[in-house]
Amino acid sequence: MVRLLSSAVALSVVEGGHVILDSSSKRCQEAGYDVITSLTECGKAAKELKLSHTIPVVTAVNYWKSTPAGCYFEDSGLLTKGLWFNPYSSSTSDGTPHNDRSLCVEAEPGHFPTKSGLHVITSWDGTKLTADSEEPVGFDDTKFPLIVFMNSWDMPQIEYLVKTIEWAKFGYVCVEYQARGWFLSGGEIGTAGPEDIKDVSAVIDWALAKFPQADPNAIAVGGVSYGAGISLLASAADPRIKASLIFSGWADLFKALNWQNTPARQWGNILVDTAKVLGHEPPLLGELLNDVMVHQNISFVEAWATNRSGAKYLEQLNANKPAIYMAHQHGDNLFHSSSELDFFQQLDVPKHMDMNVGTHASAELLGFVGLDEGKTAANHICGSPLLGWTTI
Numbered sequence: 001m002v003r004l005l006s007s008a009v010a011l012s013v014v015e016g017g018h019v020i021l022d023s024s025s026k027r028c029q030e031a032g033y034d035v036i037t038s039l040t041e042c043g044k045a046a047k048e049l050k051l052s053h054t055i056p057v058v059t060a061v062n063y064w065k066s067t068p069a070g071c072y073f074e075d076s077g078l079l080t081k082g083l084w085f086n087p088y089s090s091s092t093s094d095g096t097p098h099n100d101r102s103l104c105v106e107a108e109p110g111h112f113p114t115k116s117g118l119h120v121i122t123s124w125d126g127t128k129l130t131a132d133s134e135e136p137v138g139f140d141d142t143k144f145p146l147i148v149f150m151n152s153w154d155m156p157q158i159e160y161l162v163k164t165i166e167w168a169k170f171g172y173v174c175v176e177y178q179a180r181g182w183f184l185s186g187g188e189i190g191t192a193g194p195e196d197i198k199d200v201s202a203v204i205d206w207a208l209a210k211f212p213q214a215d216p217n218a219i220a221v222g223g224v225s226y227g228a229g230i231s232l233l234a235s236a237a238d239p240r241i242k243a244s245l246i247f248s249g250w251a252d253l254f255k256a257l258n259w260q261n262t263p264a265r266q267w268g269n270i271l272v273d274t275a276k277v278l279g280h281e282p283p284l285l286g287e288l289l290n291d292v293m294v295h296q297n298i299s300f301v302e303a304w305a306t307n308r309s310g311a312k313y314l315e316q317l318n319a320n321k322p323a324i325y326m327a328h329q330h331g332d333n334l335f336h337s338s339s340e341l342d343f344f345q346q347l348d349v350p351k352h353m354d355m356n357v358g359t360h361a362s363a364e365l366l367g368f369v370g371l372d373e374g375k376t377a378a379n380h381i382c383g384s385p386l387l388g389w390t391t392i
Helices: 026-031 039-049 059-065 157-169 194-210 226-237 253-257 265-278 283-294 298-306 310-320 337-346 362-368 377-383
Strands: 013-015 018-021 072-075 078-081 114-122 128-136 144-150 173-177 214-224 241-247 323-329 351-356
Touching (some): 128 194, 144 194, 226 241, 253 298, 310 337, 323 362
Parallel strands (some): 214 241
Antiparallel strands (some): 114 128
16 A cells, blocks of 8 residues: 655745734634535535635636545635635635735645646757656645656556646655657657666656655656566666656566567567658668568677666666556456566565556556446556556
């Protein structure tokens, strides 16, 4: 079970040098209010105290229908702690510096209000990477763990959107980005090469600067398939990463390309042909596939693939000791489960592995788009928020 990081939420609000909400106010006391615990009370207090508000744009607004996580107002586009009277109507602030305390309750995990964002991140070499984020908002100095996701092969980064919204409500700053060469991100597809690994560290740098509530001591990376491979390699390269979520990833890329000296032509053609359409594919990928198919230049192919394999960096992973969660399917005939099990056994880190029914990435992708109901592998991995995942 993931340990949620939380701390007390301060309740005073300052605007323009004035404390605008303070429960010691005579006006508040005469109205009989100390703590607001429901939307009905928020609306009633607003009317009786003759205050008005501006609605903040938050993703988690539906959670306020039953259990409010706090009361907030928006000032100059920034969500700030204060009195949020009614999330289903809008008015403007009267601009009066009131001496009323914030009539709020502390947010509970699973009900944090969150805010989304679209971004273009400049990576270490100037390459532009497209990204989006979901963050808990309105909690001053509270620190939340940071999770960085990168896309699967052929998939935009929004494949994780359903779950990142859910995790942000539980108190996680979530960033998902498109690896270089894919869709709207710049550069060429690096196939988990050194450039991609440096990108992960650059995105972490950007996220820590962008989201001051992100805890630099609680950073995780994760992804499905391609994103999983990059996450594993990045965990060996960047000691700041404390946890990795490896969904249908690979430990030995050469074995995957040339399993028992029998390459999978169908998988190879799919990966290469779709990359031409959906990304900026370097000519080398097609050449490598052809080499594997005709069994030529194999030493070069093996060296290229080995540099992109977590197994090569096993010693560094064990030294960094990131907690590693792995999910894999028994029927995965792209990244074979036996190879992943061998690698898992060699890891000397906090670790957990779930083996599921299905084929490559089937359980994870269904879970990440919200189809994780019932007694399914997708539900086992993603159905319960953060269930079974390693502590950050």
